[in-house]
Amino acid sequence: MQVDMQTITDILHNYPAQQRYSLAMLQDMQRHFNYIPREGMEALAEYLDCPLSSLYAMATFYKALSLKPKGRHIIKLCDGTACHIRGSVNLVGGVERLLGIQAGETSADGQFSLELVNCLGSCALAPVMVVDDTYYGKVTMERLPEILGQYREEGQP
Amino acid sequence: MNITINGKTCTCEKGEFLLEVARRNGIPIPTLCHHPALAGQGSCRVCLVEVDEGRGPKIVVSCVYPIQRECTVETDSERVRRERGMVLALLRKRAPESRRIAGMCRLYGAPELPRLTPADTGKCILCGLCTRACTELSVGAISTVNRGVLKEIATPYHEPSTVCVGCGACANVCPTEAIPLTETAETRTIWGKTFQLVRCASCGRILGTREELELAAKRCGQEPETLCERCRKAATAQILADVYGD
Numbered sequence: 527m528q529v530d531m532q533t534i535t536d537i538l539h540n541y542p543a544q545q546r547y548s549l550a551m552l553q554d555m556q557r558h559f560n561y562i563p564r565e566g567m568e569a570l571a572e573y574l575d576c577p578l579s580s581l582y583a584m585a586t587f588y589k590a591l592s593l594k595p596k597g598r599h600i601i602k603l604c605d606g607t608a609c610h611i612r613g614s615v616n617l618v619g620g621v622e623r624l625l626g627i628q629a630g631e632t633s634a635d636g637q638f639s640l641e642l643v644n645c646l647g648s649c650a651l652a653p654v655m656v657v658d659d660t661y662y663g664k665v666t667m668e669r670l671p672e673i674l675g676q677y678r679e680e681g682q683p
Numbered sequence: 684m685n686i687t688i689n690g691k692t693c694t695c696e697k698g699e700f701l702l703e704v705a706r707r708n709g710i711p712i713p714t715l716c717h718h719p720a721l722a723g724q725g726s727c728r729v730c731l732v733e734v735d736e737g738r739g740p741k742i743v744v745s746c747v748y749p750i751q752r753e754c755t756v757e758t759d760s761e762r763v764r765r766e767r768g769m770v771l772a773l774l775r776k777r778a779p780e781s782r783r784i785a786g787m788c789r790l791y792g793a794p795e796l797p798r799l800t801p802a803d804t805g806k807c808i809l810c811g812l813c814t815r816a817c818t819e820l821s822v823g824a825i826s827t828v829n830r831g832v833l834k835e836i837a838t839p840y841h842e843p844s845t846v847c848v849g850c851g852a853c854a855n856v857c858p859t860e861a862i863p864l865t866e867t868a869e870t871r872t873i874w875g876k877t878f879q880l881v882r883c884a885s886c887g888r889i890l891g892t893r894e895e896l897e898l899a900a901k902r903c904g905q906e907p908e909t910l911c912e913r914c915r916k917a918a919t920a921q922i923l924a925d926v927y928g929d
Contacts, residue, residue, distance in 0.1 A: 564840070577823025577846065579814075582839035586829045 529563040537566075538573045545574050548581060552591055561595045597632045597639035599677045601657050606645035608652040617653055618642065620667045624674060637678065688756040701745040702730055705758060712758050713767070713787060715774070715858040716810035717746045721819065726810045727858070728770045729787070733757040742766055768793040774808050781806040781859040806861035809834055813853035813862060822846045822898070825853060825874065836862075838874050848894035849878035883911035885918075 537554045541547040548570065555566045562585055571578040585591045601621060605614045618629060621640055625633045632639045646654050651663025655673070662673055685692050688710050695704040700722070705712050716727035725747035733740045736754040742762070757763060772793035775784050779801040787793075813836060814826050824847035828837040838844040849871050854862040864873045871878045871892055878892035888911045890896060900907040910918060 567839075577818065577826075578839045579823050579826035579844075580818070583826035583828060587827075 529559065529565050531565060531569070533558060534563075534566045534569050538570060543573055543575070545576055548574060548576075549584065549588075552581070552585060552588075556591050559595075560598070561592045564593075567593075595632065595636065597637050599638050599658055601638055601640050601655065601674075602643045602646065603629070603640065604644075604646045604652070604654040604656075605642045606649065606652075608649035609645075609654055612652040614653040616667060617655065617665055617670065620670045621674070624670060638674070684750070684753060686750060686754050686756060689758055695750055697751060698749045701732065701734070701743070701748045701750055701756065704750065705732075705745065705756070710758055712745055713790075714746060715784070715808065716812050718812060718816075718856050718858075721812060721815050721856065723747050724810060724812055724815065727774065727808060729767060729774070731763065731766055731770065733760050733763050764791055767791050772796050773799075776801050778802070778804065778806045778808045778859055778861070781808070781861070783859055784808070804835065806859040807836060808859060808861075809836065810858065811836075812856045812858065816852040816856045820852050821850050822848055824848075843876040844874055847874055847876055848898050849873055849876065849892035850895040850898075881907075881909075883914055884909040885914040886911060888913075 534555065537558065538551055540554070541551055551570055552562055555562045555570075559566070567578060567581055567585065571581055585593055603609075603614060603618055603621060605618070618640075622628055625638050625640065627633050627638070627640055629640050629642045646656060646661070648654050648661065648663065651661070653665050655662045655665045657673065657677060662669075665673070684695055684697055686695060686704070687693070688705050688708065691708060691710065693704055693708045693710075702712055702714070702717065703722075712730050712732060714727065714730045716724040717730060718724070723746065725744055728744055730745045731742050732745045734743050734748070734754050734756050735741075736752055740757070740762070745756075745758075768788070768791040771784060771788045771791055772795070775781075775788050775793065776796060776799045778784055809827070811827060817823055817825050824844040825836055825838055828835055828841075838847070851864050851871065851873060854860075854864040854873065862873070864871065866872075866880070866889075869880055871880055878894060881890045881893050881896055882888065883890055890908060890911055893907075896907040908915070
């Protein structure tokens with residue numbers, strides 16, 4: 527994907543050039559590009575006149591920030607205690623087979639990223655899966671193709 | 684204010700760190716991540732001691748413990764040795780290749796902890812002293828990267844840094860010699876980058892890397908040094924002698 531430098535500059539100039547806004551700027555870039563491009567990291571370091579290493583530390587620390595492109599849809603599969611007991615491991619395997627990716631990876635077509643999370647706070651619905659911002663409770667292996675199918679773009683297999 | 688350390692009365696100011704007071708009075712407390720120029724790191728926990736402020740003894744980390752009231756301190760009691768041994772045993776699992784930690788483990792009879800698998804990270808205990816040295820004294824070329832079990836010290840994107848000047852401050856402050864720095868007659872290599880060394884124009888001693896000298900010169904608005912400290916002093920003395928005669 528071509529990264530538009532003008533977009534990066536626009537994001538940065540929404541904030542004053544102070545280091546306390548760096549996380550907000552990184553989040554905005556993450557939201558816009560679905561990841562933080564290297565050009566964005568370097569532009570931010572220049573804008574704030576701070577070492578690139580301190581931004582890199584931040585970008586690798588927070589789970590919400592990613593330095594590699596994420597899929598258009600983020601699948602969060604809960605593997606907390608309740609979901610684990612209710613068989614979330616099988617669901618992980620199921621999603622991995624359907625999309626051909628491992629947890630933490632992004633599918634080759636850039637459609638889906640699969641993440642394992644530790645608790646989504648809705649244990650009564652275990653096992654829980656969240657796609658983008660939609661919660662799916664009491665997920666079974668049988669329902670997986672139907673749920674994921676809604677997010678596939680038309681014309682895709 | 685007076686406090687008692689190992690039975691010895693020591694004078695101190697309110698708010699002073701316990702480790703400083705002890706060392707000033709010749710009472711040794713072992714440390715790893717403490718460096719006088721970068722005090723208060725407080726991440727290795729080796730300097731823990733027992734403090735009693737009248738409500739029973741408690742374990743505190745002496746390098747970041749400000750003295751607030753009169754108290755008695757034990758730096759080498761049985762409990763301190765046991766707890767310190769455990770801290771060292773865990774650090775040995777983190778940095779199994781560090782000879783310094785292995786030696787301290789022997790000294791404090793650290794348990795073996797066979798249940799825990801040693802980390803494969805060599806000598807680094809992730810105390811973060813190097814990143815502080817680089818940020819505060821040099822250019823901020825390295826930082827902690829990732830978190831939890833994946834945490835490490837690295838340059839951005841794990842590539843040779845574009846800003847590193849090869850000053851070696853990070854390797855210098857590292858308590859476990861975990862940062863590889865190699866030197867030949869003309870070059871110094873650190874963090875995957877090789878620098879040209881500059882030698883004293885008079886005696887030939889190593890002054891540092893060219894980038895390091897240029898950075899220092901820029902910061903104090905002068906031309907880069909060409910002489911080492913000793914030859915500079917000699918040159919100044921010669922000038923004075925010339926001006927004032929014998």
